[in-house]
Amino acid sequence: MAHEHPPRFEEPAIPQVIYTVPDGSVHVVDVPVGQSVMDGSVRNNLPGIVAECGGSCSCATCHVHVDDEFADLLGEPGDEETDLLEFLDGADRRSRLSCQLVVTEQCEGLRVCVPEGNG
Numbered sequence: 001m002a003h004e005h006p007p008r009f010e011e012p013a014i015p016q017v018i019y020t021v022p023d024g025s026v027h028v029v030d031v032p033v034g035q036s037v038m039d040g041s042v043r044n045n046l047p048g049i050v051a052e053c054g055g056s057c058s059c060a061t062c063h064v065h066v067d068d069e070f071a072d073l074l075g076e077p078g079d080e081e082t083d084l085l086e087f088l089d090g091a092d093r094r095s096r097l098s099c100q101l102v103v104t105e106q107c108e109g110l111r112v113c114v115p116e117g118n119g
């Protein structure tokens with residue numbers, strides 16, 4: 001006979017991501033592991049990340065600059081992301097598309113700066 005285990009309630013990790021938005025204000029947002037930096041912004045109605053394509057890496061309106069100390073945690077941009085960033089006004093070596101930045105437990109305190117002009 002099947003023995004039923006009680007459901008396990010593991011606390012999901014919810015790192016805090018710190019967004020500096022175009023008006024200079026700073027917002028600390030809980031972004032669950034597995035969601036993107038773009039998701040965290042959109043779900044909290046922060047200004048600056050437009051995310052026109054909904055996260056499919058085709059619009060570049062989710063552009064952010066990532067603080068250097070976190071760059072290694074986020075892996076290398078893929079080919080599509082690199083192509084979009086290459087032709088984006090205001091992009092620099094810290095630029096990433098935030099829909100491609102999936103939050104992990106190591107992202108606690110991740111700082112991103114949202115530039116003006118995202119769509």
Ligand code: FES
Pocket residue numbers: 038050051052053054055056057058059060061062097098099100
């Ligand atoms: S939301 Fe469109 S490229 Fe990120």
